[in-house]
Amino acid sequence: MALDGVRALVFDVFGTVVDWRSGVAREAAPFLARHAPGTDPAAFADAWRRRYQPAMEAVRSGQRPFTRLDVLHRENLEAVLPDFGIDPVRVEAAELDELNLAWHRLDPWPDSVAGLTRLKARYIIAPLSNGNIILMTDMAKRAGLPWDCILGAEVARAYKPSPEAYLRTAEVLAMRPEEVCLVAAHNGDLAAARRCGLRTAFVPRPTEHGPGQAKDLSPAEEWDAVAPDFGALAAGLGL
Amino acid sequence: MALDGVRALVFDVFGTVVDWRSGVAREAAPFLARHAPGTDPAAFADAWRRRYQPAMEAVRSGQRPFTRLDVLHRENLEAVLPDFGIDPVRVEAAELDELNLAWHRLDPWPDSVAGLTRLKARYIIAPLSNGNIILMTDMAKRAGLPWDCILGAEVARAYKPSPEAYLRTAEVLAMRPEEVCLVAAHNGDLAAARRCGLRTAFVPRPTEHGPGQAKDLSPAEEWDAVAPDFGALAAGLGL
Missing domain, CATH: 1.10.150.240 (Putative phosphatase; domain 2)
Structure with missing residues (x-):
């Protein structure tokens, strides 16, 4: 990776x-x-x-x-x-x-909290969600998601996949786009992030839409990283 | 309190x-x-x-x-x-x-991390600082400040003591101003927050400006809460 x-x-x-x-x-x-x-x-x-x-x-x-x-x-x-x-x-x-x-009040996937905790040891971790700040904050507090800060649409004042959602997030982090990696289960989100210069990591969630899900089961492009869950992503990054 | x-x-x-x-x-x-x-x-x-x-x-x-x-x-x-x-x-x-x-890379006062951790058990805790998001995020990560989210001037797009800094923070939290309490060592900050309808808690920091500090040694108004440090604030609130 x-x-x-x-x-x-x-x-x-x-x-x-x-x-x-x-x-x-x-x-x-x-x-x-x-x-x-x-x-x-x-x-x-x-x-x-x-x-x-x-x-x-x-x-x-x-x-x-x-x-x-x-x-x-x-x-x-x-x-x-x-x-x-x-x-x-x-x-x-x-x-x-x-x-x-x-x-x-949504529950994390079984690997989310442990995986994020490992990733947090080396990286700043934050949501880049279309969900607003209090939604993400309530969710994190209930579920134990260990974010370093809450970013996303409300901070950027733009919804993904608009480029501003990605670029303003990098700007708020005071980082170049290539210093920021989007982790997502959706190929379209990753493609939009890549067009803005961000790095990309794909973690499929094959039951997001329930049984019989047909889309986003596999990477549509050569993303910078691909892992079956957050624990494997952390392991692949040597964490 | x-x-x-x-x-x-x-x-x-x-x-x-x-x-x-x-x-x-x-x-x-x-x-x-x-x-x-x-x-x-x-x-x-x-x-x-x-x-x-x-x-x-x-x-x-x-x-x-x-x-x-x-x-x-x-x-x-x-x-x-x-x-x-x-x-x-x-x-x-x-x-x-x-x-x-x-x-x-600023160090917390000795009571800050333990006090915030106690307060976090009941309240959403967040900075409402004039510091920007990555500044607050880096600081929290280095010092172990357990914020639930990072709010403040960059989210509100306004610097304290402008009313927008307080009011937009309450708006982002989806709370009425009186559901939000500012904790500060500065009477001026608390006065501005009170004018916007926020609740107020004063925790003096008598050595912020070094030895011989002359201001903000005691409450200038009857704030909703006054405590000598964050641990005492938590205790006063039954935490």
Whole structure:
């Protein structure tokens, strides 16, 4: 693995560090049992998540000013409820606010905390997520993710894969892009980071989208590092 | 101590969490021995620091766009060298860059790490410093400061005591101002935070400016909490 000169590892989080699908399904289950009995919570998680990229695209395209992900998630929640036969107007706002915090309470993959702890011994480690600062902070505190700082879309005021998300993160770290390596389970994220000059490490998460996942099962380019999990990444880097 | 409803403790750092004067003097000593033998390193630290508020005032007043503290420190370093008989043009830029990192390598007061660790059990803890993100991150990693996230001027794009520095920090935390408490050794910082609706905790650091310090030895207002150190603050809050 060739990460010579790298001083910071920045991580995609949803899917790469934490299992968003199971977590959102678990958090949504009691809500669905009350308001739409019989609904598959995983299908609900998938539907909520499908509105994630379009919502960010409105920011990326300049249609709306930068708006943090908690706000987009909350809007997307109201938008998705009718698909499951729930009228959002008939649900207490406080109940929706609480459900929206599902994204703050996602569990890490089994190797994440131990792997990050090893990587932290040599590198600055930080999320470079589209999730906002308090979302990442709550998640880290609950799950024990040992970040050195919280970076990402809200600090950069830009959503991945916009180049500014990567370049401003390097700028905040006072590093050249090639001193920063993105670790991600998504080939598209890595490709965007590489176009900005960052180094790249691919860690596949073959059950992010549940059983039968078809994409991001293997590296689409020759990334600087490839490892099956964070522990193997640390081992490959001699940690 | 009345901090009911507070969910996050945000900290002034230079002077409150770390001893900047001793640290900068220690880091500058070898440089001064080479370039200005006989100079008192503590006097050099004081002189460098005296240019801190005027440099930020240029940003606060709108004279220049937000510029992170590492850049201001570097400009101030060049400006202060002639006062000690050093021509900055005759010093390698890399040597000045290195000396500028003195601010990344400050030691915490003896109670800081243990106290923060106790406070972290109940509260989100974060710096609300005028120091920039990588400065705070390097400092925390070296000193073991267990921050949950790095907030402050660079995230808020405003320098204390501008109201935006406090209000945007609460906004990023998705909290009402009264759910956030500033912990600081400086009455002026606490007064500005209080005007924004934040709660306030005063922890005096009577040797921040060396022996003979005359200011900030005692609370200037009835702050919500007052404690002689972070351990006592934690104890006063039942932690």
